[in-house]
Amino acid sequence: MIHAFTIALYALRESLRRRVFVVVALLTTAFLFLYRLGAGKAFEETEDAFPPVGVEPDEFIGATLLGMAMFATLFLGTVLAVFLTLGAVRGDAERGLLQPLVVRPLGRTTFLLGRFAGAAAVCAVYVVLVFTAAVVLTGNAGGWWPDRLVAPAVELAAAVVLLVALSLLGSVFLSATTNGIAVFMLFGAGLVGGLLGQIGEAINSPTLLTVAERTSWALPFEALYQDGLQRLTLDARGLTRFAVELGPFGGGQTYGSWLPVWAALYLAGILTAAAWGFARSDL
Amino acid sequence: MRGIDLELADGELFGLLGPNGAGKSTLVKIGCGLVRPSAGRALVCGTPAGSLAARGATGYLAELFRFPGWCTADEVLSLHQRLARSHGGEAERAGLLELVGLSDARRRRVETMSKGMQQRLGIAQALVGSPRVLFLDEPTSALDPAGRRTVRGILEELRARGIAVLLNSHLLSEVELVCDRVAILLDGSVVASGRPDELMRPRGVELETSEGIRVVERASRDDVPRLISEAVAAGEQVFGVRVLRSTLEDVYLDAVGEDA
Secondary structure, three states: OHHHHHHHHHHHHHHHHOOHHHHHHHHHHHHHHHHHHHHHHHHHHOOOOOOOOOOOHHHHHHHHHHHHHHHHHHHHHHHHHHHHHOOOOHHHHHHOOOHHHHOOOOOHHHHHHHHHHHHHHHHHHHHHHHHHHHHHHHHHHHOOOOOOOHHHHHHHHHHHHHHHHHHHHHHHHOOHHHHHHHHHHHHHHHHHHHHHHHHHHHHOOHHHHHHHHHHHHHOHHHHHHHHHHHHOOOOOOHHHHHHHHHOOOOOOOOOOOHHHHHHHHHHHHHHHHHHHHHHOOOO | OOOOOOOOOOOOEEEEEOOOOOOHHHHHHHHHOOOOOOOOOOEEOOEEOOOHHHHHOEEEEOOOOOOOOOOEHHHHHHHHHHHOOOOOHHHHHHHHHHHOOOHHHOOOEHHHOOHHHHHHHHHHHHOOOOOOEEEEEOOOOOOOHHHHHHHHHHHHHHHHHOOEEEEEOOOHHHHHHHOOEEEEEEOOEEEEEEOHHHHOOEEEEEEEEOOEEEEEOOOOHHHHHHHHHHHHHOOOOEEEEEEEEOOHHHHHHHHHOOOO
C-alpha cells in the first residue's frame, strides 16, 4: 500500500514538474473565459426572443450551454487522462524508465494501481473543478442553475476515471502512440453512440436507441456522461424538457441505479485485465 | 538460452561476454525478474528470481535506462530508497553520490546531466538499499576513461563488501581487469567460462638478445632458463625475456569467431 502511494505521488509530481498542470490550467482558463463570454451573449440575445409557448428560455439556454460545457469538460479530462497514462507501461519500458522501478520489491499490480491512483486523482479533481466553474459561470451569466450539481460532477469524474483505466490497460499491450489513438477512438465511438441515442429519442427510433444503449453499456463512460447530462434538468417538465432533450446536449437517456454498479465492475475488470497483462509482460 | 548453469558467490565479480544477441541482457533480466524463463530456474539468495524477496536483495542497472528528466539526483535516489524500503536516509544518498563522484550534482536535474553523469547516477541507484547481488548491464558504456576507472574502483569496493556482481560488458579489457570469473555466451549458450587467467593460454616466450627480438612459440615459463642458457651458449647477449599469453580478446574471438 505504501508502495502504491509512493508511485501515485511520483505520478502526481511528474504531472506538476513536467508543467502539464501549467499548460492545462492556461488552456482551461482560456476555455472558461470564452465560455463565459458566449454564455453571457447567448442569454442576452435571447432575452427579447419569443420562445414557443411552454418553453422556459433561460432553462433551455442554460441547460444546453452547461451540457456543452459538460461535454467539453469530458473531452478535456479525456485528453488529460490519455496523456498522463498512454505510455505508462510499454511506452515507459521502451524508453527505459520503467525497468529501474519494477525491479524494486514492489508488486507489478501495486505499481499499476499506484499509476492509476495518481492519474485518476488528477483527472477527477480536474473535471470536477472545471464543471463547477462552468456551473458558476452559467449561473453568473444568466441566473440559471442546474437541478442537480453533485451527481453530474461525480458521474463526470467517474467517466474520466474509467478512461484513465482504459488508457492504462492499453498501455500494457500497445505502444504509446497506438494506445493514444485507440483510446481517442473509443471515446469517439462512445460519443457517436450517445448522439445516435439523441437522434433516436428525437425521431422515436427503437433501433437507434438500442444501438445507443448497447454502446453506452459497452463504454460506460458515455453512459455516465449521458446520465449526468440528463440530471442537469431532472426537474424540468413539459415542453422545456422536450426542447432540451432534442438538442445535442440534452441527455435523453437514463440508465437507472445499475449504472454505478456496472461502472464499478467495469473498472475492476479493466484494472484486473491490466494487472494480468502486466504480470505476464517481459520487460 | 540453453543449458546455462552459473553460480555467483558472495563478493564475486562475474563477467558476461558475448556478441550482440548472444543472450547476455536476457540472462541479466531473468536474474532481475524482468523476463520470465520459459524453462529452468534462477535463484537469487535462495529465492526465485523476480520474487519480492529476490528483488529486495537485488540492485540493477539496465543497459538502456533513463531517469525522469524533471527529478534531481537526490530525488531519484530518494524514490528508490522508498521503493527498496531502505532506511539509509540522507546519509545513504550522500554516500552513494560521493561514491560515484556526483556529490556536487545532488540538486541537479537529470535532464541537465551528461550521459556519463546519468550512468554514474544509475550505478548509485543500483546500490540503494545495499543489495547483496548487483546486475550491471553495460555500466561503463557511456563513460570516459576516467569514469571507467572510477567504476572499476567501485566494483573492487563492492567485492570487498561481499556483494556479488554480474557484469555484462563489451569492454573485454575492463572485464579482464576486474572480474574473478567470466563466461562467454554465443547464441544463448556458454561457449567458454572460467577465471580469466585460466582462459588465457600461453603463446610462447619472447627473447630480446643482441641478435634481435624473436618469439619461441609453444614455449612456456618453465622453458625460460633453458632458452636463456641456449642463447648465452650461442654467444648472444640477453637483454629481456617475456612470457607471452593470449589476451581475453584472443580467447573471446576464438570462442565466438572473428565475425562475431
